[in-house]
Amino acid sequence: MPITHYIILSLALFSIGIVGVLTRRNAIIIFMCIELMLNAVNLLLVAFSKMHNYAAIKAAADQKLPITEAILNTGSEGQIFVFFIMVVAAAEVTVGLAIIVMMYRNIHSVDVNFLNRLKH
Template identity: 70%
Template sequence: MPINYYITLALCLFSIGVVGVLTRRNAIIVFMCIELMLNAVNLLLVAFSKMHHIAKGATAVTGTDGQLFVFFIMVVAAAEVSVGLAIIVMMYRNVHSININFLNRLKH
């Protein structure tokens, strides 16, 4: 499969994530869009790792360099989501809304 397909899919996923982050006000949907952007980057890392591994003339079709980076990104993203969801739960308990615009109330 050509690398152009992977790049196009990752670009579409990343664009959907950016549009979701910029237009939505629900904190949970914003976190899902951030995860979508991270998954688009993970897709590109694996695709470019595979392409680079094949370009070096190796007989196997899997490159593990990109997969290791993807693993670490997924671990960091899981930690980010757990902390972010804890913050959202605490915000909901205090403000009774998960609208991002209400975060300005927490300044005072």
């Protein structure tokens, strides 16, 4: 499958996320949209990682070079990054959900438009 498909899918996911963040007022939905954007990026990272890996192995095979460890590992940084993002996202979720809970306890609502006191 060409890389373009992955890019378009991840762009679609990311755009949905942005639109969701911009238009929805429910804090939990906004939260989910943020997760959506993060995962769009994750998807893209994995796709590019695989693409580079495949290209490196194919180039080595074409030139009849021995397939070394280094060539096999090409592009693996992208996948490692994905794990990082997942860990950070998980941490973020715990903090974010805690905030939402506190917010609900205080104003009995999860509507972000009530939270316009940031300027004070």
